[in-house]
Amino acid sequence: MTAAAQVSTNSVRVRDNKRPQLLDSAARYFCQQGYDAAPMRDIAAAAGMKAGSMYYYFPSKEDLLVAVHEEGIRRITAAVTAAIDDAAGPWVRLEAAMSAHLRALLDGGDYARVVIKSLPNERAPARQRLIALRDEYEALFVRLIDDLPLADTVSRRHLRLLVLGAMNWSQSWYRSDGDDPGAIARAFVEIIRKGDSA
Amino acid sequence: MTAAAQVSTNSVRVRDNKRPQLLDSAARYFCQQGYDAAPMRDIAAAAGMKAGSMYYYFPSKEDLLVAVHEEGIRRITAAVTAAIDDAAGPWVRLEAAMSAHLRALLDGGDYARVVIKSLPNERAPARQRLIALRDEYEALFVRLIDDLPLADTVSRRHLRLLVLGAMNWSQSWYRSDGDDPGAIARAFVEIIRKGDSA
DNA sequence: GTCTATAGCAAGATAGAC
DNA sequence: GTCTATCTTGCTATAGAC
Numbered sequence: 001m002t003a004a005a006q007v008s009t010n011s012v013r014v015r016d017n018k019r020p021q022l023l024d025s026a027a028r029y030f031c032q033q034g035y036d037a038a039p040m041r042d043i044a045a046a047a048g049m050k051a052g053s054m055y056y057y058f059p060s061k062e063d064l065l066v067a068v069h070e071e072g073i074r075r076i077t078a079a080v081t082a083a084i085d086d087a088a089g090p091w092v093r094l095e096a097a098m099s100a101h102l103r104a105l106l107d108g109g110d111y112a113r114v115v116i117k118s119l120p121n122e123r124a125p126a127r128q129r130l131i132a133l134r135d136e137y138e139a140l141f142v143r144l145i146d147d148l149p150l151a152d153t154v155s156r157r158h159l160r161l162l163v164l165g166a167m168n169w170s171q172s173w174y175r176s177d178g179d180d181p182g183a184i185a186r187a188f189v190e191i192i193r194k195g196d197s198a
Numbered sequence: 199m200t201a202a203a204q205v206s207t208n209s210v211r212v213r214d215n216k217r218p219q220l221l222d223s224a225a226r227y228f229c230q231q232g233y234d235a236a237p238m239r240d241i242a243a244a245a246g247m248k249a250g251s252m253y254y255y256f257p258s259k260e261d262l263l264v265a266v267h268e269e270g271i272r273r274i275t276a277a278v279t280a281a282i283d284d285a286a287g288p289w290v291r292l293e294a295a296m297s298a299h300l301r302a303l304l305d306g307g308d309y310a311r312v313v314i315k316s317l318p319n320e321r322a323p324a325r326q327r328l329i330a331l332r333d334e335y336e337a338l339f340v341r342l343i344d345d346l347p348l349a350d351t352v353s354r355r356h357l358r359l360l361v362l363g364a365m366n367w368s369q370s371w372y373r374s375d376g377d378d379p380g381a382i383a384r385a386f387v388e389i390i391r392k393g394d395s396a
Numbered sequence: 397g398t399c400t401a402t403a404g405c406a407a408g409a410t411a412g413a414c
Numbered sequence: 415g416t417c418t419a420t421c422t423t424g425c426t427a428t429a430g431a432c
Contacts, residue, residue, distance in 0.1 A: 018397090036234040037319055040426065052428080053398045061426070121235055151395040158385035159393075165367030166360040173359060187356035195357075195390040197349040216415090238408060250410080251416045259408065403428075410421075 019057050021047040027068045027110035035065055035118040065118065066126045072111035073133050076104045080140060090147040095189045097144055101167055102181035106174045116168050138164060163188065217255050219245040225266045225308035233263055233316040263316065264324045270309035271331050274302045278338060288345040292361075293387045295342055299365055300379035304372045314366050336362060361386065 025046040029038035040061055041051040058064045083100035087093040104112040115134065120127050141164060145156050166188060179187070223244040227236035238259055239249040256262045281298035285291040302310040313332065318325050339362060343354050364386060377385070 032320065034234075034319065036232075039424080041424095049397090050399060051426085052400080055427070056397060059427095121232065122230065149396045151392050154389055154393060155385045158382065159389050161368070161371060162360070162364040162386055162389055165365070165370075166363035168370075169363030169367045170359070172363075172366075184356065187353045188360055191352055191357050191360055192389060192393040194349050195352060195393060198347045237406080239406095247415090248417060249408085250418080253409070254415060257409095397432105399430100399432075401429090401431100403426105405425085405427105407424080408422090411419090412417100413419105414415105414417075 018047060018049065022049075022054060022057055022064075023067060023071060024110075026064050027072070027114055030065065030068060030118050031110040031113045035061075035120060062120060062124060062126050065114075065120055066130065068111060068114050069130050069133065072113075072115035073137050075108065076101065076112050076115065077137050077140070079104045079108065084140075084144070090144070090149065091189065091193065094144050094148065095185050097141065098163065098167060098188060099182045099185035102170060102185055105167065105171060106181050107176070113171065116171055159192070163192070216245060216247065220247075220252060220255055220262075221265060221269060222308075224262050225270070225312055228263065228266060228316050229308040229311045233259075233318060260318060260322060260324050263312075263318055264328065266309060266312050267328050267331065270311075270313035271335050273306065274299065274310050274313065275335050275338070277302045277306065282338075282342070288342070288347065289387065289391065292342050292346065293383050295339065296361065296365060296386060297380045297383035300368060300383055303365065303369060304379050305374070311369065314369055357390070361390070 022043070025043045026038075028046065029043050032038075040054060043064075044051045044054050047054075054064075058067065079100045080097050083096040084093050087096040105116060119130060138160075141160050145160050145163075148156075148159075150156065150159070170184065174184075220241070223241045224236075226244065227241050230236075238252060241262075242249045242252050245252075252262075256265065277298045278295050281294040282291050285294040303314060317328060336358075339358050343358050343361075346354075346357075348354065348357070368382065372382075
């Protein structure tokens, strides 16, 4: 194949590539209906194609889920690291990270939501890989919490689990007409800094 | 029908009633494989019957899930209220409740786990009913947290959401060879009571 | 690249014998 | 009450034309 033919092939590929629409559509359906309940037909239709055509881009439904997860983690990580860069002081940085994490999960679109909602089945080969991806992201919080000035009696590991658990669970109670993610992060940090009044 | 015949009918009913085994089996499968992925055939087989026979006890799979949830909530509620009764002092009572809640979720069998893991699909008619059941249970924590002596700047509502979220999410990281539920509850309470050392 | 058509399978639920 | 047998439906994935 000549160099010119390659360029031509590549530009055709770029122009006709519907992979992004497909991913968007998958993220939306996985988020709203759950992985198992979202049919490939519907995902394809929302991206403007028939079910069979998707397999040109993704060899299986599970691969589609993995791709959505990867993009979701990428977006959450980008939002949180950007927020940390703008903040100074350990507590301010933690609150900024929490605010960005919550915003991504609650108002940040379907990709991030799927990361929390739709882990694949126990025996799915991809499961361990996705868990590893999330663990890698959460390591960010290990460092943030290491920097906090805390009483000696406080377990930093449990603090991390407390904070991440509370944030990830927030999808189950959040309503967009209540507190915004920033207010939730502020309230959570306030609790951790000074709970007891006695 | 005579009274004697009724008694006879009832005792037969009691003796042959496999509803409990069916519920146990459903709880196990819903917990391990998730609601969608658990086939009625397998649930029936583990309870010693064929798939078709289950419909004598439960008119649909969704009804089966509702029954498991109800039993799960009943057990968690019983465990937590019993733990509170033995405890004096607002912080001790909260920690006792958290310890019991965590023990139920993490080491308490399949019923309680299903309550957290397997909420039915968005459009399932039973969904709202199950959420209402859980809300009713969680009202216990409203009272426990109302009794705490807290700094004025602390939002009791957010404290409740923080604590319940962290506990419910713990299923995703808990390993039975690590801290036991009591130790987790202790660590969480310690964080809330005195976080900041500055 | 996208289509149509369909293979191949597994699921929930039902009917009727016993 | 439980069985067998089956209906009906929906799904993922593939094959091959265009």
